[in-house]
Every structure is written in structure tokens, then in C-alpha cells.
Amino acid sequence: MTPLIRKLLIFTVILAAIMELIDISIVNVALSHMSGNLGATLEDTSWVITAYAIANVIIIPITSFLSGKLGRRNYYIGSIVLFTFCSFMCGHSSNIWMLVFFRFLQGIGGGALLSISQVVVFEQFPKEKQSTAGALFGAGVFIGPTIGPTLGGYITENYDWPWIFLINIPIGIFVAISCYFLLREPEIKPPTAKVDWTGIGLLAVGVGALQTVLERGEVEDWFETRYIVVLTVIAVTTLLFFIYWELSIENPVVNLRVLKSKSLSIAAVLTFVTGFGMFISIYISPVVAQRLLSFSPYQTGLLLLPGAILALVALKICGTLLQKGVSPAIVIAMGFIIFIYFNWRMSGITLNTSGAEVAASLIFRAIGMALLTVPLTMLAVSSLEDKDVGQGAALNNMMRQLGGSFGVSIINTYVAHRFAEHRNVLVSNVNPSNIKAMDRLNAYITYFQYRGFTYNEARAKALKLMENIILKQSSLLSYRDAFFFVGLFFIAALPLLLFVLSKSKKPQTNLVISDH
Known part of the structure; x- marks a missing residue:
């Protein structure tokens, strides 16, 4: 593969990951417009977000299995086609439940765009340059959720809500055509095995029930609602049996045995914490800006842009530091501390806080997240064998999504109680x-x-x-409390970095953190 083709492939798969991640947050600022246009309640319209999240979390852990079973190239291109087609159908939905249905299918297609893109990017670099791969993919992971509200606000104010889906079509077509010519099957292919239908079924039911509880629990007053109680019991029971089943059979759909890698286990926990903070901050910051500081959706989105731009610089610096042998633990600690400082600043806002002050605070958020993304991504896959990298990447990405789901659910309940x-x-x-x-x-x-x-x-x-x-x-005081709470959560997670530090003491030129 020539350097030019290699660069084009990297650009293509990162673009696909950004597209998938943008769609997580792009609809947030358009819910009221959808509700009015489709004649649905705001609660029903919120299923547009819930359906996508449920599909994403179900499909991400089994992308490695589906990739091996269907062929990575076929599965990836098929997922892009499904995502693009469903984007078209979402934009042409005539009622809310048609939109929710195609939004769910869009999430099924989008699951592969994150995990497989990450694996493809890492494959293009030798072990000694994995930090560069992490920085490139980290940029996509960070940019997607950050620019989603900005793009959604601009489209909603200047065009109409269907265009937040239709904008995916030309990008999806480009990515599909590019991958058709550029993407190849991996050199090491997993052996063909019997399909673990039991594992797939347990995962779909368990994660689907759990995600529904997390997304709808606060709206439905949690365990005061019967179906939330029933779904909680189903989620706990099926997920426990899923873990038992996957550890008992020879060819599981999700190879939980890769979690024996301390690097992956530690990264998974820290990635959960990072997802918790990332999604909460990108969720409540626009709410504060619009509802309390009276910014329009587009103006709110613009507040995030300075941080996004500087985060790209931080990602580049982060990759360079790791390349030169700086301990990932040090970089992760810096990211945690900077993000804690962001929450401390936001916990002191008033109704007179200016847009410039909010934008300055969001710069610290962006830089903190940027410094966490690259070393955590590297840590997750660094000690895995090549055949397990896809599974490890998928599990780590799922932890980020679950962290975000838990975070938004918890913070909604916390804010409601503090408000009262x-x-x-x-x-x-x-x-x-x-x-x-x-x-x-x-x-x-x-x-x-x-x-x-x-x-x-x-x-x-x-x-x-x-x-x-x-x-x-x-409302102001409750959101200030929420930022303070997130900061405390990150402080509580700081001791976990001692495990990363202990694994980073040996000087290594290739930054591969080994368990051996």
C-alpha cells in the first residue's frame, strides 16, 4: 500500500467514525423542532436519541465477531451503506415512530464505524508509532460529540431538522466508495466458528433493557414505574447469565477473556469514567448556555469551537509526548486534573457569566478530554495479540458509551433532586x-x-x-452542583492511575505496555 493510499484510507475511516459520533449528539438541539413538526410529545421524540443509543451499545461489543464472520471489508462497507440509507429514511420520516425505527437501524449500522475504524487506523502504523495512530483516531472520537451540537444548531436554525440526517448521505457515499477500493481484509483472520446465537440474544436483551432503563428512568420516575422495574430485573438477570455463558463456551460472541489483560481492564474502567465526564459535560453545558444564559442553539455550538480547535493541537502534542517516551500515566493524570479544573470553573458560574468565560472553561474541558483520549486508546489495545485487538477496541468503545449513558442518566436524576x-x-x-x-x-x-x-x-x-x-x-444552583459532582467523580477515579503508573515504569521506546 502506497503512502498516499494509506493516508486516504486513514482519512476515510476516521471520517466514518466522526460521522457516527456526530449523530450521537447532533439531534439534541433539534428535539423540539422534530416534536412540533411530527406532532409528537417531547417525551416520545426523545426516543430518537434513546433508540440510537440502544442500538449502538448492543452492536459495538459484537462488531469483532460480525467482522470475522462476514469478513471485515464486507461488514464495514455494509454498515456504511445501512447507516447512509437509514439517514435518508430518517430525513424523510413522516411520523415519530417511523423516525425512531430508522434511527435504531442507523445505530446498528453506526456501531461498526467506531470500533473497526479504530482497528484499521492502528493497523496502518508500526508498534513504535502507535501513539500517532492513537492521536489521529482520538481526534475523531473527540471531535464528533463536540461539533455535533454546533452543527445541529446551525442546521436547525438555518434549514430544517431533516438535514441533520440528510447531511450524512454524501459523506456516507464517499466513505463507502473509498472503502470499496481501499479497504482490505486483515492478514490474520479469526477462525470460523459456530454462531453464538445465545450470546447474541442475551446481549441484545440485556443491554437493550439496561440502556432503556438508563435513558428513560429519570423521565419515568425510576422504580415508581412498573416497566422500568421489569426492565431492570431483565437487564440484571440476562447480563449476569451472558457473562457466565460467554466465559463458559469455546467461541463466544464477545470474548470477555481478553479482560484478563490488565492494560485493557484498567483502560476500560478509566474509559468509562472518561465517557461519564465527556457526555455529561457535552450534555449539560449547552443546557446551561441556552436555558440560563439565553444563547441560541447556534451560539451555544460556537462556544464549543475554540476548545475543539485547541484540542486538536493538544492531541498532536499528546501523541508527540508519548512517542518520545513520556509515561501514559503522566498524560492521563494531566487530562484528569485539567478536566477537574473545568468542572470547578463551571461550578462557579452565575447568571451574569459571559459567553467568553464559558468558552474559556470549555477550552479546559476540550484539552482535558484530548489528553485522555490518546493514552487510554493506546492502553486498551497495547498488550493484546493482533487477533484480539478488534475485540479489545470494541469493549473499550462500549465502556465509553456506557459511561456516557450512566452519566447522563445519573446527572438528570441528580439535577432534578438538587433543583427541588x-x-x-x-x-x-x-x-x-x-x-x-x-x-x-x-x-x-x-x-x-x-x-x-x-x-x-x-x-x-x-x-x-x-x-x-x-x-x-x-436551576443554576443545581447545574453548578452537577459540575461539582462530576469533578468529585474524577477525583475519586484518580487512584486508578497508580495501576497505570506501575505498568509504565519500565522505559519503553515503542510505548507498548505489556503484561508479560
Whole structure:
């Protein structure tokens, strides 16, 4: 393979991964537009996000198996075609459930675009340059979820929501044609084995149930809703049996035995933590900007761009440092500390915080995530045999997605509880003994009387205004608490880096962290 063809292949598969990751977050800012256009409730419309996430988490762990069974080239190109076709159908859906159905199928197609793309990129580099491969793929992993809200906001404001799906079509066609000519089967092919239908079924049911609980639990008041309880029991039972089954048979659909690699196990846990922080921050930062600081969807997206640009620089620097022998543990620790600092800054925002201040904070988020992506990706696959790299990459990517799902679910519940507590405290302070509160209330009454309202009308409007202020302040305080909570979660995970440090003490020129 000539250098030019190799570069084009790397560009193609990273573009496919970015496209898949963009679609995770691009719809977030368009849900209200979809709801109105399709005549559906906002709760029903949120299944557009849930369906994609469920399909993604189901398919990602078995991409290695499907790749071996169908042939990597056939499976990858087929997944691109499925993803592109379903993007077309999503953009032409006439009702919400048609959209949800094709969104689920789009997620099935998208699963391969992440894990197989990662494996292909790493295959193009020798062991001594794996850090470069990690930096290149890490850029895609980071850029996708980051620019999703920006792109979605711009398209929604200037065109219409179907274009957030239709934009995938020319990209998908290019990627499919390019891979048809450039992508080849791996030199080492896994042996053909009997299909583990039991494992596939248990995984699909277990992960599907778990993902539904995580996505819908907060909306449905968790275990106060019968179907959430039933799905929780199903998820726990089937996933436990899935683990037992996969460890008991000779040719499992998901080879959990690769987790015997300490490098992969540690990376999986740290990747879960990273996904937890990455998806929460990209989820609540736009909410704060739009609902509390009154930015439009497009303006909110623009706040993320400076960080995304600087993150690309950080990824390049990160790859260079690792190439020169800097311990991955040091780089990961830097990433954790910078991301903790981002959450500390955001936990201090006020309603008067400017867009420039928010953008500056998001730069720290971006750089922190960039410094985590590359060394964790390398750590996950570094000590695996070539035949297990695909399985290890798939499991690690699944942990990132699960971390994000757990994170968003937990943070929604946490914010709801903190909002209720802050509102109760603030409301209790609006009483005759609180001179400042009474002075403000009287000032509002006077203002509305000046505008021509009677005293009773002015008082009712003043109380309503006070209530709106309390709601906004309660929301602000609850989101500040959420950022602080995420920071504490990362601090709690810091001791895990000691395991990475212990595996990085030997000087190594090729950055391969070995268990042997």
C-alpha cells in the first residue's frame, strides 16, 4: 500500500467514525423542532436519541465477531451503506415512530464505524508509532460529540431538522466508495466458528433493557414505574447469565477473556469514567448556555469551537509526548486534573457569566478530554495479540458509551433532586421576616402599578416574577452542583492511575505496555 493510499484510507475511516459520533449528539438541539413538526410529545421524540443509543451499545461489543464472520471489508462497507440509507429514511420520516425505527437501524449500522475504524487506523502504523495512530483516531472520537451540537444548531436554525440526517448521505457515499477500493481484509483472520446465537440474544436483551432503563428512568420516575422495574430485573438477570455463558463456551460472541489483560481492564474502567465526564459535560453545558444564559442553539455550538480547535493541537502534542517516551500515566493524570479544573470553573458560574468565560472553561474541558483520549486508546489495545485487538477496541468503545449513558442518566436524576432542594430553600426565604426579599417584591409591585395595573394585579405579577427568578436560580444552583459532582467523580477515579503508573515504569521506546 502506497503512502498516499494509506493516508486516504486513514482519512476515510476516521471520517466514518466522526460521522457516527456526530449523530450521537447532533439531534439534541433539534428535539423540539422534530416534536412540533411530527406532532409528537417531547417525551416520545426523545426516543430518537434513546433508540440510537440502544442500538449502538448492543452492536459495538459484537462488531469483532460480525467482522470475522462476514469478513471485515464486507461488514464495514455494509454498515456504511445501512447507516447512509437509514439517514435518508430518517430525513424523510413522516411520523415519530417511523423516525425512531430508522434511527435504531442507523445505530446498528453506526456501531461498526467506531470500533473497526479504530482497528484499521492502528493497523496502518508500526508498534513504535502507535501513539500517532492513537492521536489521529482520538481526534475523531473527540471531535464528533463536540461539533455535533454546533452543527445541529446551525442546521436547525438555518434549514430544517431533516438535514441533520440528510447531511450524512454524501459523506456516507464517499466513505463507502473509498472503502470499496481501499479497504482490505486483515492478514490474520479469526477462525470460523459456530454462531453464538445465545450470546447474541442475551446481549441484545440485556443491554437493550439496561440502556432503556438508563435513558428513560429519570423521565419515568425510576422504580415508581412498573416497566422500568421489569426492565431492570431483565437487564440484571440476562447480563449476569451472558457473562457466565460467554466465559463458559469455546467461541463466544464477545470474548470477555481478553479482560484478563490488565492494560485493557484498567483502560476500560478509566474509559468509562472518561465517557461519564465527556457526555455529561457535552450534555449539560449547552443546557446551561441556552436555558440560563439565553444563547441560541447556534451560539451555544460556537462556544464549543475554540476548545475543539485547541484540542486538536493538544492531541498532536499528546501523541508527540508519548512517542518520545513520556509515561501514559503522566498524560492521563494531566487530562484528569485539567478536566477537574473545568468542572470547578463551571461550578462557579452565575447568571451574569459571559459567553467568553464559558468558552474559556470549555477550552479546559476540550484539552482535558484530548489528553485522555490518546493514552487510554493506546492502553486498551497495547498488550493484546493482533487477533484480539478488534475485540479489545470494541469493549473499550462500549465502556465509553456506557459511561456516557450512566452519566447522563445519573446527572438528570441528580439535577432534578438538587433543583427541588434549592427551590424549597429559596421559597422558604421569601417571607415577611426577610427584608431584602420583601423589598424586591415591593419594588416589582410598584413597577407593575406604574405600568397601569391595579395593586392586586401588580402583586400577582410580582409574585409570578419572583417565582420565575427562583426557578432560574434553582436551576443554576443545581447545574453548578452537577459540575461539582462530576469533578468529585474524577477525583475519586484518580487512584486508578497508580495501576497505570506501575505498568509504565519500565522505559519503553515503542510505548507498548505489556503484561508479560
